[in-house]
Amino acid sequence: MFDKKQFGNDFKWGVSTAAYQIEGAHLSDGKGHSIWDKFSNQPKKIFKGHNGNHACDFYNKYRDDLQLMKYLNIPNFRFSLAWSRILPNGTGHANQKGIDFYNKLIDQSLEFGIEPWVTLYHWDLPQALENKGGWTNREVVGWFSDYAELCAKQFGDRVKNWMVLNEPMVFTGAGYFLGVHAPGRKGLRNFIPAVHHAALSQSVIAKIIKDICPLSNVGTTFSCSHLEPNTSSDKDRLATIKVDALINRLFIEPSLGLGYPTSDIKLLDRIYKYFLPNDEHLLKHDFDFVGIQNYTREIVTHSYFVPLLNAKFIKAEKRKVPITLMNWEVYPDALYQILKKYSAYPQIKKIIVTENGAAFHDTIFDGKVNDELRTSYLKSHIGEVLRAKNDGVNVGGYFVWTFTDNFEWAEGFYPRFGLVHTNFKTQERTVKQSGYWYKEFLQ
Ligand code: FCB
Numbered sequence: 001m002f003d004k005k006q007f008g009n010d011f012k013w014g015v016s017t018a019a020y021q022i023e024g025a026h027l028s029d030g031k032g033h034s035i036w037d038k039f040s041n042q043p044k045k046i047f048k049g050h051n052g053n054h055a056c057d058f059y060n061k062y063r064d065d066l067q068l069m070k071y072l073n074i075p076n077f078r079f080s081l082a083w084s085r086i087l088p089n090g091t092g093h094a095n096q097k098g099i100d101f102y103n104k105l106i107d108q109s110l111e112f113g114i115e116p117w118v119t120l121y122h123w124d125l126p127q128a129l130e131n132k133g134g135w136t137n138r139e140v141v142g143w144f145s146d147y148a149e150l151c152a153k154q155f156g157d158r159v160k161n162w163m164v165l166n167e168p169m170v171f172t173g174a175g176y177f178l179g180v181h182a183p184g185r186k187g188l189r190n191f192i193p194a195v196h197h198a199a200l201s202q203s204v205i206a207k208i209i210k211d212i213c214p215l216s217n218v219g220t221t222f223s224c225s226h227l228e229p230n231t232s233s234d235k236d237r238l239a240t241i242k243v244d245a246l247i248n249r250l251f252i253e254p255s256l257g258l259g260y261p262t263s264d265i266k267l268l269d270r271i272y273k274y275f276l277p278n279d280e281h282l283l284k285h286d287f288d289f290v291g292i293q294n295y296t297r298e299i300v301t302h303s304y305f306v307p308l309l310n311a312k313f314i315k316a317e318k319r320k321v322p323i324t325l326m327n328w329e330v331y332p333d334a335l336y337q338i339l340k341k342y343s344a345y346p347q348i349k350k351i352i353v354t355e356n357g358a359a360f361h362d363t364i365f366d367g368k369v370n371d372e373l374r375t376s377y378l379k380s381h382i383g384e385v386l387r388a389k390n391d392g393v394n395v396g397g398y399f400v401w402t403f404t405d406n407f408e409w410a411e412g413f414y415p416r417f418g419l420v421h422t423n424f425k426t427q428e429r430t431v432k433q434s435g436y437w438y439k440e441f442l443q
Helices: 035-040 058-071 096-111 140-155 168-177 188-212 234-249 266-274 333-343 372-390 433-442
Strands: 012-016 076-080 115-121 161-165 217-223 226-229 289-293 297-302 311-313 351-355 395-401 420-422 429-431
Touching: 012 115, 012 351, 058 096, 058 429, 076 395, 096 115, 096 140, 115 140, 140 188, 161 188, 168 188, 168 217, 168 234, 188 217, 188 266, 217 351, 226 234, 226 333, 234 297, 234 311, 289 333, 297 333, 333 351, 333 372, 372 395, 372 433, 429 433
Parallel strands: 012 076, 012 395, 076 115, 115 161, 161 217, 217 289, 226 297, 289 351, 351 395
Antiparallel strands: 297 311, 420 429
16 A cells, blocks of 8 residues: 655645535525536426535535545535626626635635635536627637636635536536536537637636736646557447547647647547637647646447447447446556646646546445445545656646535436535535545545
């Protein structure tokens, strides 16, 4: 086993959350609707008709939760701001009560010695902006800029760590191509412009934060899965290259000045239709850190039946490997491989693992949750971070997804990822064995 000292004193340990997944209070104190408020209250969108209207009631319980975080020795807390709590219509009139909430949250965190790490956009676009086209409308870059400027001015005196986007590939892919996440739109004609506007936003907004708060630490986050071809055949290898370009390289490479990986995935060529003359330049930004979020590996095979991509994943259940409740393979080496992959880009200064964790069946028995599988998942993955660090990867932090069990998007309340168990009826919190393990590790 390893201990915390081996990672060095500057290494940032924390937990990650997102506003819509924990806050609840979906209509309180002047908050506007977000695309997730609308989507999750429609029939048949979410597992068993769940919605995030109340979630973990973090809006009212934030103080108790922060107290518990402090008790678990967790020094860094990643949370997101709900855009529609601050600007109910996405632009224009600001909601003072929403701003007050985040001021209280930030102040209370600092008072407990917990450093806030703020994500500006974790998927909950104000519905008023979606009504104007959402991410498919280029004006979103301007709307987002105004919102970011307001946040930097309001909170930047105390918040030093910022992330612009959470996993742009997931919110554009699931929300604008597959239609399984909010706002539920489908097809390339929605996906491609959404991708370009999200990629532009990540760099434009990072510069705005940096201008207003020059000493801050500004990054953005990416979903990434380690990929392996099913066989060594040319077809499977080519399929893997295409999927890699789409899910691992699409958003990072334009920010590094490498452009979109269109040579490896032709279907993206149509993105240039949405380019204005200065875009190549606007897409670039020298981030202080890059957040990577890895949960698993995927095995890729060639498929005639998947149009344009001609590639698909071989599901983990089919491969008879250990899986989590998300049907994601438990494969710790994936995190090591991803860290190596991203550190191979010389332009990346620092990497932080801004999410990693697992959902398993948890049961409370005698007031205890013995989530051994999660504890071992976390230990093995943290071990891989250390291996990468010892191999020279500049990885500066690790955040567990997540603190309390919460609303897991289209899967509703079914997959529990928390270090702390949430009883969604009573809002009672019970620290799991994994939470006690993290506490001891962080001591
Ligand atoms: C990531 C999301 C996060 C959470 C985890 C399980 O893709 O960023 O909100 O749902 O997956």
